[in-house]
Amino acid sequence: MSTVSASHPGSGNAARLEVDGVSLSFGGLKALRDVSFEVEPGSITALIGPNGAGKTSMFNCISGFYHPQAGTIRFDGTDVTRMHAPQRAKLGFARTFQNIALFRGMTVLDNIKLGRHAHMSTNVFQALLYWGRASREEMELREEIERRIIDFLEIAHIRHMPVASLSYGLQKRVELARALAMRPRILMLDEPVAGMNREETEDMARFILDVKEEWGTTILMVEHDMGMVMDISDHVVVLNFGEVIARGLPREVQADPRVAEAYLGSGDPAALMAKLKAGSEAA
Numbered sequence: 001m002s003t004v005s006a007s008h009p010g011s012g013n014a015a016r017l018e019v020d021g022v023s024l025s026f027g028g029l030k031a032l033r034d035v036s037f038e039v040e041p042g043s044i045t046a047l048i049g050p051n052g053a054g055k056t057s058m059f060n061c062i063s064g065f066y067h068p069q070a071g072t073i074r075f076d077g078t079d080v081t082r083m084h085a086p087q088r089a090k091l092g093f094a095r096t097f098q099n100i101a102l103f104r105g106m107t108v109l110d111n112i113k114l115g116r117h118a119h120m121s122t123n124v125f126q127a128l129l130y131w132g133r134a135s136r137e138e139m140e141l142r143e144e145i146e147r148r149i150i151d152f153l154e155i156a157h158i159r160h161m162p163v164a165s166l167s168y169g170l171q172k173r174v175e176l177a178r179a180l181a182m183r184p185r186i187l188m189l190d191e192p193v194a195g196m197n198r199e200e201t202e203d204m205a206r207f208i209l210d211v212k213e214e215w216g217t218t219i220l221m222v223e224h225d226m227g228m229v230m231d232i233s234d235h236v237v238v239l240n241f242g243e244v245i246a247r248g249l250p251r252e253v254q255a256d257p258r259v260a261e262a263y264l265g266s267g268d269p270a271a272l273m274a275k276l277k278a279g280s281e282a283a
């Protein structure tokens with residue numbers, strides 16, 4: 001397993017996120033209605049719900065791609081609701097994407113290096129200029145961070161390979177590495193195990209838990225794999241038709257008839273448990 005010490009640059013720097021009364025409409029369609037929840041520092045919170053429930057819309061409001069018409073998003077007490085995505089990245093927001101967003105022709109290491117740019121500028125070209133000006137000490141510090149992330153995620157053997165040559169599961173791991181290179185205070189994972197086989201899913205779940213436990217990073221994820229969500233989350237928030245219908249510990253959410261109804265059309269938690277179990281075993 002990994003050897004990252006408690007003195008890792010990301011440790012002890014977790015942030016609290018508060019979503020308070022957020023509403024978002026697209027024309028006449030209400031994608032989010034008065035959504036409120038908290039993500040505690042150093043915890044894993046999962047945002048779940050059936051297709052079209054509003055999970056991606058919520059994620060985009062938190063990372064700054066969308067701006068809600070009502071409500072407030074606070075990050076360690078700072079109101080970030082009107083801030084743009086690059087400003088939020090500078091505060092410590094980092095995210096991965098549902099469809100992998102890597103430069104496929106570039107090596108793993110170069111992709112991870114691009115994670116740095118969040119703290120320097122708003123685009124890659126400015127980041128490249130910055131590297132030219134950065135002091136030797138800064139460069140050494142960043143290289144140390146990259147080396148530790150690469151060891152941590154067990155990708156040293158592929159660091160000089162082009163991303164396009166890697167399996168899907170490894171590409172997702174490189175995307176996580178790039179997000180970690182931003183030294184996030186909150187890590188937002190958009191369907192981190194979508195499309196993965198069981199072994200890849202278990203590896204990714206282990207790495208996500210390690211990020212929380214060894215770095216203390218606050219983690220918010222959207223994920224459809226219920227087995228994985230229930231295994232590693234501290235807190236689960238359930239959206240349906242843009243509204244929070246349940247939130248709490250994984251076992252509380254699983255036992256909630258409103259959640260069973262949203263997923264199955266009936267309020268039988270036992271049937272939901274059976275479906276989740278079947279889904280996990282089939283994957």
Ligand SMILES: Nc1ncnc2c1ncn2[C@@H]1O[C@H](COP(=O)(O)OP(=O)(O)OP(=O)(O)O)[C@@H](O)[C@H]1O
Nearest residue numbers: 026029030031049050051052053054055056057058
């Ligand atoms: N850019 C947009 N323009 C118009 N409607 C949108 C836009 N983005 C989302 N919607 C609508 O808002 C609602 C919520 O969509 P959203 O993608 O947030 O749900 P989701 O829970 O992430 O779904 P899925 O699990 O299928 O990804 C849906 O009815 C969707 O069609």
